[in-house]
Amino acid sequence: MSTATLDMPTKPKTRTDQTPAGRAVPGERVARDRLVFTGFMGSGKTSVGSLVADRLGWHFLDLDHEIEARHHRTVPQIFAESGEAHFRHLESATLASLLGQRHVVLALGGGAPEELGNRLLLEQTPHTAVVYLSAPFATLLDRCNQQAIDPAATARPNLADLTAAERRFHLRRTHYERIAAHTIDTSSLSLEQTADAVLELLRSVAQ
Ligand code: S3P
Numbered sequence: 001m002s003t004a005t006l007d008m009p010t011k012p013k014t015r016t017d018q019t020p021a022g023r024a025v026p027g028e029r030v031a032r033d034r035l036v037f038t039g040f041m042g043s044g045k046t047s048v049g050s051l052v053a054d055r056l057g058w059h060f061l062d063l064d065h066e067i068e069a070r071h072h073r074t075v076p077q078i079f080a081e082s083g084e085a086h087f088r089h090l091e092s093a094t095l096a097s098l099l100g101q102r103h104v105v106l107a108l109g110g111g112a113p114e115e116l117g118n119r120l121l122l123e124q125t126p127h128t129a130v131v132y133l134s135a136p137f138a139t140l141l142d143r144c145n146q147q148a149i150d151p152a153a154t155a156r157p158n159l160a161d162l163t164a165a166e167r168r169f170h171l172r173r174t175h176y177e178r179i180a181a182h183t184i185d186t187s188s189l190s191l192e193q194t195a196d197a198v199l200e201l202l203r204s205v206a207q
Pocket of ligand 1: 039040041042046064075108110111112156157158
């Protein structure tokens with residue numbers, strides 16, 4: 001399988017890049033080796049990440065799926081049997097082990113950037129660009145409810161209490177923005193359109 005090269009300059013300069021004005025992107029935060037999707041539950045990290053990986057000819061990894069495969073339990077089982085703190089511990093260890101791979105697109109779980117260690121690791125891993133898929137809370141909730149209709153969908157324990165979920169959404173936004181080299185507003189985009197926007201963004205910053 002051929003792999004595309006994403007040799008990007010240090011500073012994004014396109015109209016699709018919504019990095020807060022004036023914030024320089026450190027030189028190593030370019031997607032030569034890894035592209036990481038972050039955002040709240042329902043933002044499309046897994047679906048868009050897998051579309052983008054296909055188009056780049058890169059390998060796709062989903063952090064939740066990796067945790068489940070390694071520990072032989074679903075995410076809801078880990079939450080129910082061992083608690084969220086234990087899940088976060090497994091999540092951090094799994095993330096650290098995956099970031100060594102090259103030419104991968106990685107979809108994080110929505111809560112991964114809550115951990116300072118995970119944020120530092122993402123910021124300090126060379127040749128790695130984080131893309132934040134953003135949308136308003138109501139839009140994300142609608143999407144999660146749509147996904148939950150599918151009997152094969154994995155439940156999201158942190159959506160059980162909607163007030164707490166909205167609080168987390170507001171707390172996490174700063175983290176998503178800070179670790180991301182690029183932000184894409186997905187509110188009015190389909191998954192395909194979001195994948196197109198990501199690829200267009202990567203192409204334009206590579207010029
Ligand atoms: C979580 C998000 C989930 C999963 C777990 C916790 C969260 O991933 O990691 O249920 O706290 O936001 P998705 O964002 O892929 O749903």
